[in-house]
Amino acid sequence: MDVTALEQLALDLIPERERLEAARKRAEACRQHASAAKALTTARDYAELTATRESGADLARARLLEAIALRRLTRLEEARAKYREAEAALESLPLEKTGPLRAELLLERAIEAFVREDHLESARLNERAANVALATGHGHEGARALLNAAVSWDRVGERAETAQALARGRETLARLARTPLHTSFELFAWRQELDQGPVPATFPVAPEDATQSQKTLFALYGLEHALYARTHAEAQRLREALTTRVRDLGERQFDTEIRALETASALLFEGRRAEGLPSLCALLGALSPRAKASPASSSSPAVLPVLAGGWLRFCLLQGKWKSLQELARLACESPHPVTRAWGARSEGWLALRQGQVTEARARFAAALTLARAHHLTHLHAQLEAELSFCDGRASEAPAGLTPWEARALERVRALRPGAGTRFLRVAPGESRATLEETAALAELDREPAPGSDSPLLIDGVRLCVREKGLSSNLETKPVQKRLLFALLAAYPRNVSKEELIGLVWDEVYNPLVHDAVFHRAVSRLRRLTPTLSSEIVSEAGGLRWKGHRPFLAFIPEHQRDRQLARLSPRQIRMLTLLKYQGKLSRGEVVRALKVSERTVVRELALLMDRKLLLRAGQGPATVYYPAH
Numbered sequence: 360m361d362v363t364a365l366e367q368l369a370l371d372l373i374p375e376r377e378r379l380e381a382a383r384k385r386a387e388a389c390r391q392h393a394s395a396a397k398a399l400t401t402a403r404d405y406a407e408l409t410a411t412r413e414s415g416a417d418l419a420r421a422r423l424l425e426a427i428a429l430r431r432l433t434r435l436e437e438a439r440a441k442y443r444e445a446e447a448a449l450e451s452l453p454l455e456k457t458g459p460l461r462a463e464l465l466l467e468r469a470i471e472a473f474v475r476e477d478h479l480e481s482a483r484l485n486e487r488a489a490n491v492a493l494a495t496g497h498g499h500e501g502a503r504a505l506l507n508a509a510v511s512w513d514r515v516g517e518r519a520e521t522a523q524a525l526a527r528g529r530e531t532l533a534r535l536a537r538t539p540l541h542t543s544f545e546l547f548a549w550r551q552e553l554d555q556g557p558v559p560a561t562f563p564v565a566p567e568d569a570t571q572s573q574k575t576l577f578a579l580y581g582l583e584h585a586l587y588a589r590t591h592a593e594a595q596r597l598r599e600a601l602t603t604r605v606r607d608l609g610e611r612q613f614d615t616e617i618r619a620l621e622t623a624s625a626l627l628f629e630g631r632r633a634e635g636l637p638s639l640c641a642l643l644g645a646l647s648p649r650a651k652a653s654p655a656s657s658s659s660p661a662v663l664p665v666l667a668g669g670w671l672r673f674c675l676l677q678g679k680w681k682s683l684q685e686l687a688r689l690a691c692e693s694p695h696p697v698t699r700a701w702g703a704r705s706e707g708w709l710a711l712r713q714g715q716v717t718e719a720r721a722r723f724a725a726a727l728t729l730a731r732a733h734h735l736t737h738l739h740a741q742l743e744a745e746l747s748f749c750d751g752r753a754s755e756a757p758a759g760l761t762p763w764e765a766r767a768l769e770r771v772r773a774l775r776p777g778a779g780t781r782f783l784r785v786a787p788g789e790s791r792a793t794l795e796e797t798a799a800l801a802e803l804d805r806e807p808a809p810g811s812d813s814p815l816l817i818d819g820v821r822l823c824v825r826e827k828g829l830s831s832n833l834e835t836k837p838v839q840k841r842l843l844f845a846l847l848a849a850y851p852r853n854v855s856k857e858e859l860i861g862l863v864w865d866e867v868y869n870p871l872v873h874d875a876v877f878h879r880a881v882s883r884l885r886r887l888t889p890t891l892s893s894e895i896v897s898e899a900g901g902l903r904w905k906g907h908r909p910f911l912a913f914i915p916e917h918q919r920d921r922q923l924a925r926l927s928p929r930q931i932r933m934l935t936l937l938k939y940q941g942k943l944s945r946g947e948v949v950r951a952l953k954v955s956e957r958t959v960v961r962e963l964a965l966l967m968d969r970k971l972l973l974r975a976g977q978g979p980a981t982v983y984y985p986a987h
Contacts, residue, residue, distance in 0.1 A: 378408060379405075379408050379409070379417060382401075382404055382405040382408050383405055383417065383420065383421075385401050385404075385405070386398070386401040386402045386404070386405040386421070386424045387424070389401040389402075390402070390424055390427055390428070395428050395431035395432045396428075396432070398424070398427070398428040398431070399425065399428035399429065399432065401424075402421060402424035402425040402427075402428050403425060405417075405420075405421045405424065406418070406421035406422065406424075406425060409421045415448045415449065415451060415452050416448075416449075416452060416456070416457055416460060418445075418448045419445045419446075419448035419449045419452075419457070419460060419464070420445075420460060422441045422442075422444040422445035422448060423441070423442070423445045423460070423463065423464050423467060425441045426438045426439075426441035426442045426445065426467065426471075427467055429441060430467070430470070430471050430474065433474075435471060435474070435475065438471055439471065442464065442467070442468050442471070445464055446464065449461055449464070454491070454494070454495065455495060458491055458492065458494065458495025458496075458497060459492065459495065459497050459500060461488075461491050462488045462489075462491045462492035462495075462497065462500050462501070462504065463488075463500070465484050465485070465487050465488035465491065465504070466484075466485065466488045466500075466503070466504055466507065468484050469481045469482075469484035469485045469488065469504075469507060469508075469511070470507075472484060473507075473511060478511045478512075478514040478515045479511070479515050481507070481511040482508050482511035482512045482515065482517075482520070482524075485504045485505070485507040485508035485511060485524075486504075486505075486508050486524070488500075488501075488504035488507075489501045489502075489504035489505045489508060489524075489527070489528075492504060493531065498531050498532075498534060498535050499535060499538070499540065501528075501531055502528045502531040502532050502535070502540060502544075503540060505524045505525070505527050505528035505531065506524075506525075506528050506540070506543060506544060506547060508520075508524040509521050509524035509525045509528065509547060510547065512524055513551070513554075518555070521551070525544070525547065525548065525551075528544060529544055532544060537568060538568075539568060539569065539570050539573060541568075542565075542566055542568065542569045542570075542573050543573065545563075545566075546573060546576055546577065546580070549562070549563070549580055550580065553580060553583060553584060553587075554695065555694065555695070555696075556695070556696035556697075556732075556733050557696070557732060557733050557734075558584070558587055558588060558696060558697065558733035558734055558735065559584070559734065560588070560734040562577075562580065562581045562584045562585075563577070564577070565577035565578075571608060571610075572610070572612065574604075575601075575604060575605065575608070575610055575612075575613060576613070578597070578600065578601045578604055579601060579613055579616055579617065579620075581597055581601075582594065582597045582598055582601055582620060583620065583662070583665075585597045586620070586623075586624055586627065586665050587664065587665075587697050587733075587735055587737075587738075588733075588734050588735055588736055588737065589736065589737060590737055590759040591628045591737075591759065591760075591761050591764075592759065594624060594628070598620070598621065598624065601617065602617070605617065616662075619662045620662055620665070622636045623636070623662050623665040623666045623669060624665060624669075625669075626665075626666070626669030626670065626673060627665050627666075627668050627669035627672070628669075628761045628763060628764070629761060629763055630669075630672070630673060630676070630763040632673075636666075637666065639670055639674075639682060639686070642663075642666055642667065642670055642686070643685060643686060643689060645663060646663065646667065646686070646689040646690060646692075646693055646698070647689060648692060663693075663695065663698060664693075664695050664697035664698045664701065667686065667690050667693075667698050667701050667702075668697075668698075668701045670686060671683060671686055671687065671690065671701055671702075671704075671705045672763070672764075672767050674686065675705070675708055675767055675770055675771070676763075676766060676767055676770055680709070680712065683705060683708070683709065684709055686705070687702050687705035687706050687708075687709065688702070689702070690702025690705065691703060691706065696729055696732070696733045697733065697735060697738075699729055700726045700729035700730050700733070700735060700738060701726075701738075703722050703723075703725045703726035703729065704722070704723065704726040704738075704742060704745070706722040707719040707720075707721075707722035707723040707726065707745065708771055708774065710722055711748075711749070711771065711774040711775055711776075712774050714776045714834070715834065715835075716749050716775065716776060716821070716822065716834050717832065717834055717835070719749050720746065720749040720750070723742055723745050723746045723749060724746065726738075726742050727739065727742040727743065727746065730742055737759075740757035741757060741760075741764065741768060743757075744756060744757060744768055745768070745771050748771060748772050748775050749775065750821070751796070751800050751820050751821045752800070756768050776822065780796060780915045780916065781793050781794065781795060781796075781915075781916050782794055782795075782796065782799040782819060782820065782913040782914060782915055782916065783848065783913070783914050783915075783916055784799070784802075784911075784912070784913055785817075785847050785848070785850055785910075785911075785912040785913075785914065786814075786909075786910065786911050786912070787906040787909065787910065793916065794913070796820055799820055799913040800820055800821075802911070802913075803816055803818050803820065803821075803911070803913060813826075813827060814908075814909040814910050814911050815888070815890050815894075815908060815909070815910040815911070816910070816911055816912075817843065817847060817910065817911070817912035817913070817914065818913065819844060819912070819913050819914040819915050820913060822834040822840065824843075824887055824888055824891070826888045826889075826890055829888065831887040831888055836883070836887075838863060838864075838880050838883075839880060839883055839884040839887065841862065841863045842859065842863050842880055842881070842884055843884060843891075844914040844915070845859055845862040845863060846895065846902055846903070846904045847904055847912045847914050848914060849903075849904075850903075850904045850906060851903070851904070851906055852903070853898050853899055853901050853902070853903040854901050854902055854903065855899075855900060855901040856868060856873075856877060856900055856901050856902075857926070857931070858901070859877070859901065859902065860873050860877065863880070864876075867926060867969075868926060868931070869926070869934060869971060870931060870934050870935045870938055871934050871937065871938050871971070871985045871986075874938070881895065881897075881902065890908055890910075893905070893907070893908075894906070894907065894908065894910075927962075929952065929954070929958075929962055930962055930965065930966055932951075932952060933948060933952070933962060933963070933966065934966070934971065934985070936948070936951055937972070937983065937984070937985045938985065941984070941985075942982045942983065942984050943982065943983050944979075944980075944981065944982050944983075945959055945960070945963070945981060945983075946979075948963070948983075963983060970986055971985070971986050972984065972985065972986055973985070973986050
């Protein structure tokens with residue numbers, strides 16, 4: 360059909376009986392191939408001719424063509440008025456004769472609602488269009504309406520309705536010869552898998568009958584899939600192929616999506632905050648359960664997992680812990696499996712930073728389960744390396760990482776408690792040695808010699824105590840951990856209570872405060888394993904590790920930065936008397952300690968300066984009370 364000739368056709372030169380048909384053909388051709396302004400002009404010419412005829416169908420079609428042109432010109436209010444006129448013209452006509460036109464009108468109204476971002480109205484109009492088309496035997500139009508309905512339902516987050524519309528459309532197409540519409544359904548189904556999971560292990564090649572736009576979409580979705588499930592090198596190759604294809608074809612339709620993927624992947628793989636990258640605040644808003652659309656690309660929501668992953672890693676390497684915590688929380692609540700995997704992984708980073716190795720291991724394991732279920736091979740390899748850090752195993756960085764990803768893994772390794780620490784080896788009858796973490800782990804994991812008793816293992820690297828196949832976790836018992844390490848560091852020497860209070864609690868010993876706390880901590884430590892109960896003994900006002908049973912301990916080396924100001928033995932005796940008697944006069948202290956009154960006055964003044972005593976009364980009636 361020569362569209363240019365139809366545009367220039369003078370209707371006055373055509374016989375009257377053929378003039379209306381010629382006007383309709385010219386308006387239909389201009390709708391598909393001409394500008395919106397030209398389409399509006401030819402549609403109005405067609406409408407003027409229908410006014411002289413008594414054909415309601417022609418009048419409805421003319422009004423519909425006018426509405427389509429007005430919608431293309433974004434004159435939406437005028438377009439809605441024309442839609443209403445077209446519906447009024449069709450009211451009195453039988454359904455069996457005007458079914459396709461009614462379905463087309465409903466489809467166009469649905470498009471107009473979609474443009475207004477009223478996706479719920481668009482979905483309902485598409486459902487009505489499908490029912491009309493299918494009732495009148497027009498399966499292809501019905502399937503197209505169902506595909507549009509599925510897209511609209513998806514935009515409002517109604518998964519059940521989306522799946523139902525998609526299933527009805529596929530059932531309808533199964534009875535029809537293959538057309539590009541079949542490929543459109545396949546594309547949308549793949550889009551659903553990419554967005555909701557399970558993420559497919561591979562991505563299909565575009566079929567031979569696909570249109571050029573559909574082939575470009577296959578390339579675009581393939582790149583998104585590669586950003587989840589393949590290496591950076593593969594994603595880079597697919598990105599270059601997509602860019603070349605778009606450039607060679609001169610397509611501009613997918614520029615926004617391609618630009619969004621390029622900026623997001625630059626952040627994920629290279630750490631570059633490229634121009635046009637949504638800010639962290641914008642991403643937090645998009646991941647919020649209240650968000651209605653992505654700020655990055657409304658038609659490419661799958662860019663969000665890539666953005667989330669890139670920002671989470673960026674926050675890790677920049678030490679932005681508050682931002683990382685908020686972003687990880689929202690990522691874990693996301694419906695997208697890739698985003699949830701990144702969220703769980705990031706919560707593992709945060710747990711490691713807080714010294715919670717068990718919790719970090721659980722979060723990494725949850726992320727690894729998601730990665731395996733959704734074929735996220737690249738993420739899977741990195742998570743296995745991070746799990747090995749939690750278990751204290753030496754692990755090389757996976758192959759194929761970018762420098763940015765390798766830096767992130769090193770940062771995670773450094774977060775682990777004890778990472779880079781040297782460990783003191785303590786064993787009965789052997790000289791002490793200081794080893795690196797790897798050497799300490801190798802010796803702790805060594806099998807005992809055949810026939811020998813398995814020694815008690817105090818693993819200060821993984822923070823646990825192992826005895827006869829049983830293991831007690833020290834990670835969640837910081838007081839017992841420090842107390843045990845202090846005793847082993849001093850073995851075989853006795854450690855005074857005063858010294859232990861300083862080493863474990865980092866406080867000056869005060870019998871009014873610390874005796875009960877100290878005895879409770881020792882009791883809990885002895886209950887960890889049967890051997891600890893017999894090995895830790897009270898001696899000379901302190902504690903000692905007996906070392907009667909074979910044991911092997913690796914405890915972190917600690918350097919104390921300052922010396923705590925300690926109480927004198929005389930001051931401790933004064934506070935102990937107050938603990939049991941409640942209050943004391945100056946004379947009672949002199950008689951109990953058998954020292955001069957001047958000495959007692961000086962010592963009591965020092966204790967009041969440290970806010971350990973309170974004074975009441977005056978002169979000989981003065982008494983002293985404990986401040987706690």
